Amino acid sequence: MCIISPKLVEVGRHINIDLHTTTELESVRGEKGRFQVTLRRKPRYIDLEKCTACGECTQVCPVTLSNDFDQGLSPRKATFKLYPQAIPGGFMIDKRDRSPCTNACPTRSMLMPTWR
Ligand code: SF4
Numbered sequence: 344m345c346i347i348s349p350k351l352v353e354v355g356r357h358i359n360i361d362l363h364t365t366t367e368l369e370s371v372r373g374e375k376g377r378f379q380v381t382l383r384r385k386p387r388y389i390d391l392e393k394c395t396a397c398g399e400c401t402q403v404c405p406v407t408l409s410n411d412f413d414q415g416l417s418p419r420k421a422t423f424k425l426y427p428q429a430i431p432g433g434f435m436i437d438k439r440d441r442s443p444c445t446n447a448c449p450t451r452s453m454l455m456p457t458w459r
Pocket of ligand 1: 389393394395396397398399400401433434
């Protein structure tokens with residue numbers, strides 16, 4: 344990290360670089376100087392413009408998952424930052440399937456949130 348962290352910060356602040364984190368490259372078409380790229384972005388469920396990376400949400404998150412960044416050797420919460428020096432520094436929520444309370448409900452009366 345002592346080698347790559349300064350580079351990450353430099354890239355994160357560069358005016359000609361747009362970071363696309365939590366994003367997968369689906370296809371690249373075209374030729375030199377004229378490429379068309381298709382990306383698929385996973386939602387963070389947290390607004391990076393507002394998140395201060397204080398970590399308060401992690402302290403109260405009831406969901407514990409395996410830490411993929413640590414090759415599963417340690418646990419992490421569903422609300423997390425991939426690693427301490429991550430760029431951008433904001434947190435994200437790892438939503439898999441449904442929340443535990445939704446899964447526990449015998450009548451399945453809890454509906455998935457609708458976006459307004
Ligand atoms: S780290 Fe969590 S609690 Fe802190 S500002 Fe970001 S989303 Fe809110």
